Amino acid sequence: MRISDFRLLAAGQTLSWIGNGFQTVALAVAVVLAGGGARDLGLVMASSIVARLVCTLFGGVWADRLQPQRVMVASDLVRLLAATAMAVMFASDGYHLVLLCALAAISTGAASFFDPAFGALRPLLVPAERRQSANATFSMLQTGSQVAGPALGGVTVAAFGASAGFTVNAVSFLASMVAALLLRVRAERGPRTSMLGELAEGWREISKRDWLLGGLFGATVYHVANGVILVLVQIVAIERLGGASAAGFIAAAEGLGGLLGAAIALRFKPRRLLRAGWLTLLLMPLWALAYVWPAELIAVIAGAIIGYAGLIFFDVAMETAIQDNIPQRMLGRVTSWDYLTSFLAMPLGNVLAGPLSARYGTDKVLTACAAVLFCSAAAQLLIPGTRNLTRTHPNQATPTKPPEVVEATGA
Structure with a gap:
């Protein structure tokens, strides 16, 4: 096992996640102070969305064609130059x-290549019996970074200007790139075919597993409803629960819940991990419903902690199930399909939030969307593969191939 490789990747990616928080703050501040306003910021965000849609599946193919860290290095270099x-x-x-x-668009397009490669690389760094712990560790680091990054970015941008925020993000990409360059692990790679043929091959890997195909469609429905919720709860927090300070407390609670969920995933390792993951996802509707009743800040904070703990535990469970059951040479493509369906659904929900709340009222829409969250997760438990998929006991796990195995094609 390459513990040093795991630590290198974790350190580099944590710095990159924190740096992204700096850019999130810097971009909004820079555009507004330059006189751009909501219109310009919306166009910049739309450019990123289009780039993500165009590049995600191709990123998955190249993650499976090349050594994953090569794709990551190239992506980090492009993002460094853009920042x-x-x-x-x-x-x-x-x-x-x-x-x-x-x-x-260039930066987001490069990230669309990085993410599938990162997903394909991770299971190579630890033995099979430690995948869940490794995924939980990455989830904990990412959740913590998503809390710390914007907070540190806000302080830095306020003190030194938006340009400093972009500079910190560029340096974070450099750190991630150096970490990826130092990785010694090597993936086995198969023969190449056409781009469309390889995309179709990745989809076939999904479609022949009922738990994965059902999970993909269930998650798509889930993300549409969650996209609506994420817009409306911000409005409720600001208008009814105490304004910006309330929104800050809730965001902190969501981060705390995510850390709690990752910590539980580090310790709690059921044999039917995927089933446990979908069961914990049933906690998320409690978070959405707390905005409707009792509609008190303390209840929303409690709901956020409980709900996001369930969400992150589910993420770890699904990632581990995919790594355990998908051939490593196809992981990039399979994860790219997962990213694409999720990414398509969330903006759709964001767009629907305004018209739906205007027609039916915020509370009714939140209640209906909470029901959709519950049903989309509960429905997965009707799928035999989801209920019965079993992890090998850690003491009986089949060892992974040694990290030194070289790719078959020399790519």
Whole structure:
């Protein structure tokens, strides 16, 4: 086992996740202070969405064609250059909307290649019996970074300006790139076919497993409803629960819940892990319903902790199930299909939130969406594969191939 490789990847990716929080704050502040307003910021975000839609599946194919860390290094280099260009743009007061949209699209497109490669690389770093713990560790680090990054970014941008936020993000990509370059693990790679043929091969791996195909469609429905909820709860928090301070407390509770869920996943290792994951996801509707009743800040905070603990435990369970049961040479493509369906669904829910709340009222829409969350998760327990998929006991786990195994094609 390459413990040093695992630690390298964890350290590099944590810095990158924290750096992304700096850019999130810096981008909004920079556009607003440059006089762009909501219209410009919306166009920049839309450029990122389009790039994600176009690049995600291709990123999965290349993650399976090449050594995953090669794809990650290339992606980090592109994102480093894009973040540096943003920093220079705003440091020189040379704001250009078209250029900013292009840079945002390039950066997000590169991330669409990085994510499947990162997913394909992770199971190579630990033996099979430690995958759940490794996934829980990454989830804990990511959740903590998503809390710490924007907080640190806000302080930095307030003190030194938006350009400093972009600079920190560029440095974080450099750290991630160096970590990936130092990894010694090697993946076995099969022969290449056409791009469309390899995409179809990845989909066939999904469609022949009822637990994965059902989970993909269930998660799509889930993310549409959650996309609606994520917009409306911000409005409720600001208008009814105490304004910006309430929103901050709730966000902190969500992060705490995520850390709790990851910590539980480190210790609680049921043989039917996937079934346990879908069961814990049934806790998320409690978070949404707390905004409707009792509609008190303390109840919402409690719901956020409980719900997000269940969500992160589910994420660990699903990631581990995919790593255990999908051939390593196809992991990039399978995870890219997963990312794409989730990514398509969430913005759709965001768009629907306004019209639905205007027609039916915020409380009714939140209640209905909470019911959709519950039903989409509960329905998975009707699928035989979801109920019965069993992890090998850690003491009987089949060892993974040694990390030194080289790729078959030399790619």
